[in-house]
Amino acid sequence: DAGITQSPRYKITxxxxxxxxxxxxxxxxxxxxxxxxxxxxxxxLIYYSAAADITDKGEVxxxxxxxxxxxxxxxLTLESATRSQTSVYFCASSDYPEQYFGPGTRLTVT
Amino acid sequence: EDKVVQxxxxxxxxxxxxxxxxxxxxxxxxxxxxxxxQEKKAPTFLFMLTSSGIEKKSGRLSxxxxxxxxxxxxxxxxxxxxxxxxxxxxxxxxxxxxxVFGAGTIxxxxx
Numbered sequence: 001d002a003g004i005t006q007s008p009r010y011k012i013t014x015x016x017x018x019x020x021x022x023x024x025x026x027x028x029x030x031x032x033x034x035x036x037x038x039x040x041x042x043x044x045l046i047y048y049s050a051a052a053d054i055t056d057k058g059e060v061x062x063x064x065x066x067x068x069x070x071x072x073x074x075x076l077t078l079e080s081a082t083r084s085q086t087s088v089y090f091c092a093s094s095d096y097p098e099q100y101f102g103p104g105t106r107l108t109v110t
Numbered sequence: 111e112d113k114v115v116q117x118x119x120x121x122x123x124x125x126x127x128x129x130x131x132x133x134x135x136x137x138x139x140x141x142x143x144x145x146x147x148q149e150k151k152a153p154t155f156l157f158m159l160t161s162s163g164i165e166k167k168s169g170r171l172s173x174x175x176x177x178x179x180x181x182x183x184x185x186x187x188x189x190x191x192x193x194x195x196x197x198x199x200x201x202x203x204x205x206x207x208x209x210v211f212g213a214g215t216i217x218x219x220x221x
Contacts (some may be wrong), residue, residue: 033208042198042212043198043209045210048206058208090152094207096207098155098158099209101153101154103152104151104152
């Protein structure tokens with residue numbers, strides 16, 4: 001399918017577990033982004049990537065790890081999930097100036 | 111710290127009304143300001159503004175930027191129920207399309 005996809009769409013996990021959220025885009029955009037969206041905060045940037053093997057921290061990177069070995073994939077890993085990481089996570093890719101957002105992953109940490 | 115503030119946080123209007131959404135910003139290195147619409151899913155792009163005083167228009171939506179006073183407005187005329195959404199303002203403050211978002215304005219249009 002063309003576009004940007006995320007998986008899983010919904011995830012419930014326990015405190016302390018590692019969880020990986022997947023993001024895949026078919027446009028070969030260079031830039032990709034991970035955001036979290038919480039009520040009252042809008043979208044906050046977690047990590048971004050300018051190209052394969054180039055990543056950098058955003059506004060709220062603590063507790064998250066990213067990698068980008070291929071242009072089309074940009075997984076986000078929560079190394080040891082905490083309740084404060086309960087949120088909706090959006091992946092995006094950029095065809096400047098527009099960012100195209102995936103459908104989001106709703107993550108609940110119990 | 112870069113900051114984007116939107117107002118009002120929410121509003122309810124009736125179909126046919128005109129609404130104005132506000133976005134003010136404080137960033138160290140302004141490059142552009144963008145508006146997004148978010149319904150019950152992913153945000154979708156509306157406008158990008160880079161120059162003061164030049165109105166961007168798409169149908170019933172229009173937006174303008176004031177770089178001196180550091181704000182932008184998004185106008186929606188003749189509102190429809192399909193305009194109900196969260197409207198997000200974002201500022202690109204660094205090269206690389208890194209965006210700082212405001213908290214959004216929740217618009218509800220009643221029929």
